[in-house]
Amino acid sequence: xxxxxxxxxxxxxxxxxxxxxxxxxxxxxxxxxxxxxxxxxxxxxxxxxxxxxxxxxxxxxxxxxxxxxxxxxxxxxxxxxxxxxxxxxxxxxxxxxxxxxxxxxxxxxxxxxxxxxxxxxxxxxxxxxxxxxxxxxxxxxxxxxxxxxxxxxxxxxxxxxxxxxxxxxxxxxxxxxxxxxxxxxxxxxxxxxxxxxxxxxxxxxxxxxxxxxxxxxxxxxxxxxxxxxxxxxxxxxxxxxxxxxxxxxxxxxxxxxxxxxxxxxxxxxxxxxxxxxxxxxxxxxxxxxxxxxxxxxxxxxxxxxxxxxxxxxxxxxxxxxxxxxxxxxxxxxxxxxxxxxxxxxxxxxxxxxxxxxxxxxxxxxxxxxxxxxxxxxxxxxxxxxxxxxxxxxxxxxxxxxxxxxxxxxxxxxxxxxxxxxxxxxxxxxxxxxxxxxxxxxxxxxxxxxxxxxxxxxxxxxxxxxxxxxxxxxxxxxxxxxxxxxxxxxxxxxxxxxxxxxxxxxxxxxxxxxxxxxxxxxxxxxxxxxxxxxxxxxxxxxxxxxxxxxxxxxxxxxxxxxxxxxxxxxxxxxxxxxxxxxxxxxxxxxxxxxxxxxxxxxxxxxxxxxxxxxxxxxxxxxxxxxxxxxxxxxxxxxxxxxxxxxxxxxxxxxxxxxxxxxxxxxxxxxxxxxxxxxxxxxxxxxxxxxxxxxxxxxxxxxxxxxxxxxxxxxxxxxxxxxxxxxxxxxxxxxxxxxxxxxxxxxxxxxxxxxxxxxxxxxxxxxxxxxxxxxxxxxxxxxxxxxxxxxxxxxxxxxxxxxxxxxxxxxxxxxxxxxxxxxxxxxxxxxxxxxxxxxxxxxxxxxxxxxxxxxxxxxxxxxxxxxxxxxxxxxxxxxxxxxxxxxxxxxxxxxxxxxxxxxxxxxxxxxxxxxxxxxxxxxxxxxxxxxxxxxxxxxxxxxxxxxxxxxxxxxxxxxxxxxxxxxxxxxxxxx
Numbered sequence: 007x008x009x010x011x012x013x014x015x016x017x018x019x020x021x022x023x024x025x026x027x028x029x030x031x032x033x034x035x036x037x038x039x040x041x042x043x044x045x046x047x048x049x050x051x052x053x054x055x056x057x058x059x060x061x062x063x064x065x066x067x068x069x070x071x072x073x074x075x076x077x078x079x080x081x082x083x084x085x086x087x088x089x090x091x092x093x094x095x096x097x098x099x100x101x102x103x104x105x106x107x108x109x110x111x112x113x114x115x116x117x118x119x120x121x122x123x124x125x126x127x128x129x130x131x132x133x134x135x136x137x138x139x140x141x142x143x144x145x146x147x148x149x150x151x152x153x154x155x156x157x158x159x160x161x162x163x164x165x166x167x168x169x170x171x172x173x174x175x176x177x178x179x180x181x182x183x184x185x186x187x188x189x190x191x192x193x194x195x196x197x198x199x200x201x202x203x204x205x206x207x208x209x210x211x212x213x214x215x216x217x218x219x220x221x222x223x224x225x226x227x228x229x230x231x232x233x234x235x236x237x238x239x240x241x242x243x244x245x246x247x248x249x250x251x252x253x254x255x256x257x258x259x260x261x262x263x264x265x266x267x268x269x270x271x272x273x274x275x276x277x278x279x280x281x282x283x284x285x286x287x288x289x290x291x292x293x294x295x296x297x298x299x300x301x302x303x304x305x306x307x308x309x310x311x312x313x314x315x316x317x318x319x320x321x322x323x324x325x326x327x328x329x330x331x332x333x334x335x336x337x338x339x340x341x342x343x344x345x346x347x348x349x350x351x352x353x354x355x356x357x358x359x360x361x362x363x364x365x366x367x368x369x370x371x372x373x374x375x376x377x378x379x380x381x382x383x384x385x386x387x388x389x390x391x392x393x394x395x396x397x398x399x400x401x402x403x404x405x406x407x408x409x410x411x412x413x414x415x416x417x418x419x420x421x422x423x424x425x426x427x428x429x430x431x432x433x434x435x436x437x438x439x440x441x442x443x444x445x446x447x448x449x450x451x452x453x454x455x456x457x458x459x460x461x462x463x464x465x466x467x468x469x470x471x472x473x474x475x476x477x478x479x480x481x482x483x484x485x486x487x488x489x490x491x492x493x494x495x496x497x498x499x500x501x502x503x504x505x506x507x508x509x510x511x512x513x514x515x516x517x518x519x520x521x522x523x524x525x526x527x528x529x530x531x532x533x534x535x536x537x538x539x540x541x542x543x544x545x546x547x548x549x550x551x552x553x554x555x556x557x558x559x560x561x562x563x564x565x566x567x568x569x570x571x572x573x574x575x576x577x578x579x580x581x582x583x584x585x586x587x588x589x590x591x592x593x594x595x596x597x598x599x600x601x602x603x604x605x606x607x608x609x610x611x612x613x614x615x616x617x618x619x620x621x622x623x624x625x626x627x628x629x630x631x632x633x634x635x636x637x638x639x640x641x642x643x644x645x646x647x648x649x650x651x652x653x654x655x656x657x658x659x660x661x662x663x664x665x666x667x668x669x670x671x672x673x674x675x676x677x678x679x680x681x682x683x684x685x686x687x688x689x690x691x692x693x694x695x696x697x698x699x700x701x702x703x704x705x706x707x708x709x710x711x712x713x714x715x716x717x718x719x720x721x722x723x724x725x726x727x728x729x730x731x732x733x734x735x736x737x738x739x740x741x742x743x744x745x746x747x748x749x750x751x752x753x754x755x756x757x758x759x760x761x762x763x764x765x766x767x768x769x770x771x772x773x774x775x776x777x778x779x780x781x782x783x784x785x786x787x788x789x790x791x792x793x794x795x796x797x798x799x800x801x802x803x804x805x806x807x808x809x810x811x812x813x814x815x816x817x818x819x820x821x822x823x824x825x826x827x828x829x830x831x832x833x834x835x836x837x838x839x840x841x842x843x844x845x846x847x848x849x850x851x852x853x854x855x856x857x858x859x860x861x862x863x864x865x866x867x868x869x870x871x872x873x874x875x876x877x878x879x880x881x882x883x884x885x886x887x888x889x890x891x892x893x894x895x896x897x898x899x900x901x902x903x904x905x906x907x908x909x910x911x912x913x914x915x916x917x918x919x920x921x922x923x924x925x926x927x928x929x930x931x932x933x934x935x936x937x938x939x940x941x942x943x944x945x946x947x948x949x950x951x952x953x954x955x956x957x958x959x960x961x962x963x964x965x966x967x968x969x970x971x972x973x974x975x976x977x978x979x
Contacts, residue, residue, distance in 0.1 A: 008175040013160040016386050019421040020152060026413035027144035040100060040139065047085035050140040052097065055132055056118055058307070060300045065122040067112060068132055070140060076951065086114050086140075089248070091147060092121055095139040106132075108143065134311075151359040152386040159389050166370045166396045173211040174392075174429065180437050181210045191232050191261070192225065196467075199226045202439040206230045206399050214429060214438045215401040218460050219605035220446025220574070227378055227401045228257045235263055235349045239373040243352045244391045246383035246409070250572065251352050252278050254378060258350055266348035268357050268364070283344065283363060292340040299333045342366040355387040358394065374399065377425075379572070384409050385425040400426050405459045406602050407571055443467050446574055446608050448474065448490040459601050475577060475610045481532040486524070490610055494520055497618040502585050504546070511546035512592065515928065517581045517614045518550050524579060524612055525555060525562070536561040539575035541603050543567050543594055547583045567603045578607035582615035589622035704736070711740050715748065718765065726766040731756065738763055886911035902926070 043049035053070040060066060072078035086092070090111040098104040109123040119140065162171060172178040185208040190200065199222055206213040207230070215230075217223025231254075234241050245251045248269065255278045258265045267281045279285055287293065303326055310322035341363050345351065351364075355377070358364055375395040377388055381402035392398055404427040411417040430438055442463050444452055449466040456464035475487035486492065501516025521540060529535060540555065540562065542548050551564045563575065580603050584591050594600065604611060718727040729741055738754070741763050745752035751766045884891045884907050891908035898912030899905070902919040910916075914923035 008177065009162075009171065010160060012175065013156045015420070017153065017156055019416040019419055020149060020156075020386060022416040023411060023413045023421060024144070024146070024149050026416070030412065031144050043100075043141070044082055047082075048142045049100065050081060050086070050119065052137045053119075053140060054137055055134050058132060060303050060307075065124055067120055067122045069118050069120050070138065071118045073137070080117055081119065086111055086119055086142060088112055088114065091143045093141045093143050094121065094123075095141065097137045097139065100139055100141045106138070148356050148387070151356050151361075151390055152384065154360070155390040155393065156386055158393060162393065165393065166372075167393045170211050170392065170396055170398060174425075176432055180212045180433065182208050183210055184208075188233065190229065191236075192229050195225070195229065196222075196443045198440070198442045199229070202226050202441060203229050203233065205439045207233055209397070209437070211397055212429070212433075212437050213399050214426060215399065216403060216430075216438050216440040217401060218403055218405065218441065218444065218464055219455070219602075220444035220452075221441035221464070222443075222445055223401055223403070223441060224253060224257060224378070226441060227376060227399070228254065228261070230399055231258065231350060231376060232261055232263060234374050240371060241350045241374045241376060242358060242372040242391055242394055243350055243376045243378070244355045244358055244388075245378040246355050246387065247379065248354060250379045251354055255281055255352055258352075264347065264349040266344060266351050268351065268353035268362065283341065286344050287337070287340055290340045290344065292336050296333065296336050296340070299329055299336065303329045303333070338366055346371075355383055355390055358391040364394070369394070373397065376401070378402065380426040381406065381424045382409055382571070383424060384421065385423070385428065388425045400429070402426050404430065405598055407568060407596075407598050410568065445470055447605065448472065448607075448609055450490040451604065451607055451611055455601055455605050459597075470608070473609050475528070475531075475533055477609070478533065478537070478576065484527075484531050486527055487531050487533065487610070492610070492612040493617075494524070494612060494614045496520070496585060496614065496616045501616070503583055512544045512583050513546040513550050514581065514583045514585060515550065517583060517585075518547070518554050520614050521551060521579050521581055522554055524614075525559065528577060529559070533577060534561070535559040536563075537576040538562055538579065539570060539573070539577070539606060540564045540579045540581070541567055541570055541606065542581045542583060543592075543599065543603070544583050547581055551581070567599050570606055571602050574606055574608055576608050577610040577612075578603075579612045580604070580614065582613065582620055585616035585619050589619050591620055591622065594620065707737065708740050708744075711737065712744050715741075715744050715750070715765065719748065719750075726764055728764045729762055731760050731762040733763070741765070881906065884908040884911055886917050 040049060040051055044051055050070070052073060054073055056069040056071040058066065058068045072081055088111055091108060092111055093100070093108050094106045095101075095104045096106060107123050109121040111119060112122050113120040121140070159171070162168070169178070173180050185204060188200075188204050188207060190203070195203070202215050203226060206215065215223065215226055217226065231241050231243060243251075243254055245254065251267070251269075255265055255267050259278065259281060265281050266283060266286065267278060268283055287296070306322050306326045306329065310319050310326075313319050313322065345363065345367050351372075353362075353364075372395040374397050375391050376399045377383070377391065378401050380388065380400040381404040402424075404424060408422045408424060411422050413421075440460075440463065442465060444464055445467045447466065447470065449471045452464055452466050456462050474490060475481050476483040481487050496516060499516065501514060501520075504513040504515065525535075525538065525540070528538060540551050542551060542564075543566065545566060548564055548566050555562055555564060563570075582594060584594060604613075714729075715727070718724055729737075733741070738761075742752055745765050753764050753766075754761060755764060756762055882892055882894050883889070884893055884897070885905040886907055889908060889911055891910065893906045893908055896909055897906045898909065900907060900912065900914060900917065900919055902914060902922040903917075905917075907917055914920055
């Protein structure tokens, strides 16, 4: 009864999923233009046939290429891949009426796409000169195979999987055989892996291997398969994806097992193609006969193309039909021999169907079925293989992403529940063995995932427990390479997510900028781009990151979280994208997606996010609280470590608390980092205390030196102050900084150990300036609070303003001196005075002051009317520095800085508003979705090639009509 209920419910949910796929395809075809479909990557337009040949099982394979005679050498960007179901259409469109055939993509390159067809409307012939459209279709092959397997399960009576079905539906309990002494083939297995192998061998019907990230799940599965082969068992090994199957083939082939990989060679990795059915078939005894038959078929195709008469073409079609029949018979015999000789047959879940190569084997051929990555597969797809054996081994991690489902309604009703998760809920730990030692992550990266997802049972192996990026050869020891966990908080920085019409995809340009800076820092430290992965949960963000980074770093891998499952890199940069006032995190609320993203990193992970947005989800909040708990100190960089060209995101300081500073004081790219938690809480606290004590010593030393300088300033009888040579480099730096702040002359004398600093007052210091210095000293006598390194850097920020004020005072003094000299020169003889006036007047006409000079010329002691006149005069001149052109008649007001410029300097990039103009343009493009390539209206003239084609078509039609009219005229005459 349980089986019947399961089958009926699953068939209903599969039908909903199938309808969702069909509806999506229908919407594409009806509501979206062909060009838009091509821009989405699901359609390729106006392709021509480059070549045609006969593939495995007599399939016709055509290679479609862009029109090279028109200069198109590469295909547009697309999402076609091996295994995709596609429809071939004529240029009339992508409708049912214009469809020629459906096929399977076997190979995709930048210049061509190869498609295999079982049959076509005209018997396998394609026009070489015709143009075709290619559209990705919903894959009904997978749906049909799952439906067929469920129907078989519902009526299953006699077969090898009878007991297994009862166990998997809870009718009987799993049983065990007497465990035997196991001699392990791989001697490097840890205790949890050895226990899992022994448990799998002792179970009679079912064993589940739960392998969290980096725990050596594939290594354990390979050992189980090899032990089964050693016992003389025949094993069918499956996985939901081609990549997972190929990974197992590689590992088993190294151990000298007799493996056979089912599937088209074009869909396989090059390294394992020699183990494919096609490659082994080519080396069999029947290979020469099969090759001769294929040659005869190719000749028949060529002959049929040359024939114009239908009768002659019919003869070739009959010959091709007979050759195909003989080819299938020969291939069936050869394939059966190859399948029976293999110890392990590997395929995808759907590749283990009855209408594939396995149909040549008897029903009870396999003893075991092993399904790897079972948690990522639909349960209905697992039943395609499960019905072939009496025992199954399921391996995977149900705490990572479930299978991808388009119908959210079907997923909520239970379609997303995997077989592995269902069995763990039903049977509990009695059928499960979990691997607990991980060999990938630094313990600080592992700790959060272990605590939140795996009941704290994971431990890091000693080889990876404390490894960092700085331990890699050629990588420098800087803050970023010494930190396993790094949080770059964008809260309050205004880096909001992009507003796009497609609500399913999100982007964040500000986070792209920050990721770019951090990648640059890692690469400058010596880390190779191929060891870094950039992950984002949204496809739009992935596209933005690729546009920014791929050209400069071709080896950098940029993918979505879903696309990177099962992979690992030394360093991972994760952009969470979401930043909004509502606190909406979208599908980041899926806990397993975050688990996958974080556990891809080996030595370093950086999370770029808006904590105020993502902390609204409880699970994400625990992640950031964890980071904050293990990072007691701020992320700062010593002055000696800062490079001259270091980006702002590397040297900025962040408060560790969750409470953020006001937005106007925040800077993009705030960072919070962690040390290695594996050293333990006690050691961590000790190191933090020592760092705090060292910082306190530096503050006390600064206060002590400042007091000495202030005492020197108060004592006017003392002309200079000399500090002893016992000062270290840091003390001397503090002296220089304090002296520069207070406007004193500071000079270093001596070399090596005899080096010392002498301070003295400036000779030109006026009484008013001395009073100002004393006021500054009195202000500085206030006690310094115990602040962070950010507060300590504040005097450095004031240094510039103090210097500008001092320069302004000196400028005023020089102007006063010049004015006094001018007044003293008035009583000169009239002759000298008259001789200078024309020169002065002439010079005034020759050199006209610019806006900056006019505004600076207005002295503070002038009356209000003079100041107004100066401002009016400044507004009548171009605001560009040293430009003297008038803007009263012709001028342009800049919308960014609100200043008037002449026509030569009105462009924002010329007068200094380029960054604001670029930002405005990006915002406009992102909101309107239109790229403004230039001024003027859009060119609506017809393409010359299309115009010539239409003209030829018209001439041809007129010629045909003229030829049809001539016979009628002859009959009438």
